[in-house]
Amino acid sequence: xxSMTFDDLKQIMTTAVGEGEAEELVEGRLTVAFxxxxxxxxxxxxxxxxxxxxxxxxIPDEAIEEMDSPQAVLDYVNARLxxx
Amino acid sequence: MTASVxxxxxxxxxxGPDRESWWQATLDGKSGxxxxxxxxxxxxxxxxxxxxxxxxxxxxxxxxxxxxxxAMTQYAFAAAxxxxxxxxxxxxxxxxxxxxxxxxxxxxxxEFGQRELQKLYSExxxxxxxxxxxxxxxxxxxxxxxxxxxxxxxxxxxxxEQAGGLDVLAQARRVLARGTRVVLSGGTDASLSPYGLxxxxxxxxxxxxxxxxxxxxxxxxxxxxxVPGEGGAILVVESLDQARARSAPQVYALIAGYAATFDxxxxxxxxxxxxxxxxxxxxxxxxxxxxxxxxLADGHGVPELDRQEAExxxxxxxxxxxxxxxxxxxxxxxxxxGAPLDVAAAVLALRDQIIPxxxxxxxxxxxxxDVVTDRPRRAALRxxxxxxxxxxxxxxxxxxxxx
Numbered sequence: 001x002x003s004m005t006f007d008d009l010k011q012i013m014t015t016a017v018g019e020g021e022a023e024e025l026v027e028g029r030l031t032v033a034f035x036x037x038x039x040x041x042x043x044x045x046x047x048x049x050x051x052x053x054x055x056x057x058x059i060p061d062e063a064i065e066e067m068d069s070p071q072a073v074l075d076y077v078n079a080r081l082x083x084x
Numbered sequence: 085m086t087a088s089v090x091x092x093x094x095x096x097x098x099x100g101p102d103r104e105s106w107w108q109a110t111l112d113g114k115s116g117x118x119x120x121x122x123x124x125x126x127x128x129x130x131x132x133x134x135x136x137x138x139x140x141x142x143x144x145x146x147x148x149x150x151x152x153x154x155a156m157t158q159y160a161f162a163a164a165x166x167x168x169x170x171x172x173x174x175x176x177x178x179x180x181x182x183x184x185x186x187x188x189x190x191x192x193x194x195e196f197g198q199r200e201l202q203k204l205y206s207e208x209x210x211x212x213x214x215x216x217x218x219x220x221x222x223x224x225x226x227x228x229x230x231x232x233x234x235x236x237x238x239x240x241x242x243x244x245e246q247a248g249g250l251d252v253l254a255q256a257r258r259v260l261a262r263g264t265r266v267v268l269s270g271g272t273d274a275s276l277s278p279y280g281l282x283x284x285x286x287x288x289x290x291x292x293x294x295x296x297x298x299x300x301x302x303x304x305x306x307x308x309x310x311v312p313g314e315g316g317a318i319l320v321v322e323s324l325d326q327a328r329a330r331s332a333p334q335v336y337a338l339i340a341g342y343a344a345t346f347d348x349x350x351x352x353x354x355x356x357x358x359x360x361x362x363x364x365x366x367x368x369x370x371x372x373x374x375x376x377x378x379x380l381a382d383g384h385g386v387p388e389l390d391r392q393e394a395e396x397x398x399x400x401x402x403x404x405x406x407x408x409x410x411x412x413x414x415x416x417x418x419x420x421x422g423a424p425l426d427v428a429a430a431v432l433a434l435r436d437q438i439i440p441x442x443x444x445x446x447x448x449x450x451x452x453x454d455v456v457t458d459r460p461r462r463a464a465l466r467x468x469x470x471x472x473x474x475x476x477x478x479x480x481x482x483x484x485x486x487x
Contacts, residue, residue: 017148042152045214053210 004055004077006030009070012054013039016046030071051077057084088257088339089487091332092171092320093428094163096272098134098313098415103166107432110440111460115414117296117311123278130290132299133276134313134416152215153228154193155314156274159421160225163318164233164268171320172333173266175233184237184264185229186255187318188248188271188420190474193220194280201279229268229318237264245474246382247344249316249423250482254342256321265326270424272316284312287475289386301445302383302410303390303455310385313412316421317428324487336431340467341369341483357479358382358471359396365469365481366400373401376483377465378439380426382473383410384417393471394451403452407461410442423472427482430468434486437465 010025016039023037034044048064051057051073057080067073093103098116100106109116116134125131141150141158144165150158168175175183197220203211218224223241230239238259242248249271256267275284284290291309293299300311327335343364345357366373379401382393397408411429412418418425429440439461447455467485474480 017151042214042217049210049212049214 003081004051004074006074009074012047012050013070016050017043025070030074031069033068034070047073055081057081087324088260088321089324089327090319090321090336090339090427090431091327091334092167092173093336093431094166094170094318095425095428096136096139096159096163096315097425098136098315101136101139102162103170103428110411110414110429111438113414113441113443113458115296115443116313117300117414117416119294119296120276122276125281128281129292130281130285130311131294132291132296132311134311134418135276136315152219154196154219154224154274156189156191156193156272157219157225157228159272159274159315160187160229160318161232163270163272163316164229167268167318167320168233170333173320175235178265180234180236182237182265183233183235184259184266185226185235185239185268186242186252186259187226187229187269188242188244188252188424189222189225189273190243190245190248190419191273191275191280192222193224194275194283195277196220198277198279225272233268235268244478244480245476246417246419246422247472247474247478247480248420249427250342250470250472250480251344253321253339253427253482254344257339257342260321260323265322267321268318269321270316270318270427271420272318273419273421274314275312275419276314281312289384291385297444300385300413300416302381302385302413302442303394303447303451303453304445305448307385307387307390311416313416313418314421315415315425316418317424319424319427334435335487337434337484338487339482340485341365341367341371342481343368344478344480347477347479356392356396357477358393358473359399361479361481362396362400362469362471365483369483369485371467371483376401376406376467376469377463378430378433378468379406379408380430380468380470381408381410382471383412383442384473389473390451394453398452404454406454407439407456407463408453409439409456410445411440413442413444423470423480426470426472427484430470430484434465434468434484438462439465
């Protein structure tokens with residue numbers, strides 16, 4: 001996979017926390033903080049963990065700490081995949 | 085110091101998934117012990133256990149929370165909801181720092197932990213879920229209840245195996261005396277996965293009998309160990325003054341006395357600590373042995389431990405002079421959930437003026453105990469004593485008295 005789309009991320013986020021458990025992700029709200037849409041820090045860790053497995057990426061802990069919104073995740077992952 | 089009282093009770097037990105269905109089953113002598121069904125136990129030496137049945141976690145927590153927690157915590161979600169409703173306690177009416185959660189734990193989230201460890205060794209570290217970092221810890225249940233109910237006062241978890249379920253009531257009493265207004269206490273455990281069962285086998289005390297009605301028979305001549313069970317009880321504890329001021333629907337009992345002792349090291353020749361725990365708890369309550377109307381025994385089911393408990397009871401009360409019961413014969417030993425369930429049985433016994441029975445056991449006359457067996461016994465009850473011993477030398481005793 002050469003890039004991660006909005007739908008890819010949405011799928012991973014749903015798997016991480018369960019269907020209908022957090023605010024549904026919509027494209028216009030990608031920059032809203034995870035904490036405001038029902039994802040705690042462990043949920044973000046879980047999302048990062050699944051991305052690492054699916055995309056074969058190694059994401060350092062410091063980078064996960066910077067992932068404070070869905071957009072930040074997309075930006076980080078796609079930047080990494082572009083140079084891979 | 086104002087008295088601490090129990091005003092709400094919630095239960096999840098092998099012989100009933102909620103308070104009143106469990107209590108009715110207990111009075112009816114209906115056991116929850118059976119051959120383990122959750123996994124194929126046919127190659128394990130211990131095959132009988134008290135599994136919770138008829139419990140759907142989805143009725144008590146969101147799908148997300150269920151995926152993030154172990155069964156032990158899901159049982160606590162249900163029991164806590166039931167206890168708070170029973171006490172008619174509106175947590176929103178209190179400041180979050182005035183509310184606390186103090187539970188006992190012994191199993192940890194072992195089924196959850198097993199699942200994640202299997203992912204670790206079959207798929208590697210990346211496959212282990214992030215919630216492994218909290219779900220299987222002793223403190224997971226206290227933490228989840230604290231988040232769920234907005235209880236941010238002096239929370240804690242006590243780990244002294246079966247005795248922990250009484251130790252938490254003492255800690256609840258302590259923080260209430262320092263100004264906390266409500267404590268959610270008690271405990272639930274769940275240890276019935278293959279890994280969980282193997283961990284328990286190492287103590288050498290589990291029954292290897294395979295007949296559900298003969299596997300766990302404390303005080304019987306054929307006693308041969310105990311069977312494990314899961315579940316427990318969550319209790320609402322607050323001051324008597326507050327319970328009266330807010331017109332709580334009921335005050336089940338005062339936590340009138342408590343003591344904990346520790347056994348001497350093996351081979352020291354000194355006596356076990358259970359008798360002192362009873363004496364110290366009575367002294368703490370300001371009561372005499374003759375004031376106690378019923379004893380809910382620890383009932384280990386290991387011959388030497390049964391003998392020691394009978395001796396402790398007889399030394400304090402005199403042989404055969406107080407009714408003794410072991411309702412855990414219908415659930416197995418629930419570890420940290422066991423003593424809270426016995427406290428629930430004690431306070432409902434005080435409410436209904438009836439002693440629940442021990443089942444499947446015929447007390448060995450050599451123990452010289454008046455064990456209430458098979459059928460409940462009507463009695464005038466004002467004061468109950470609950471005993472618990474935890475593996476490793478822990479002893480605890482609690483005196484409960486009608487308010």
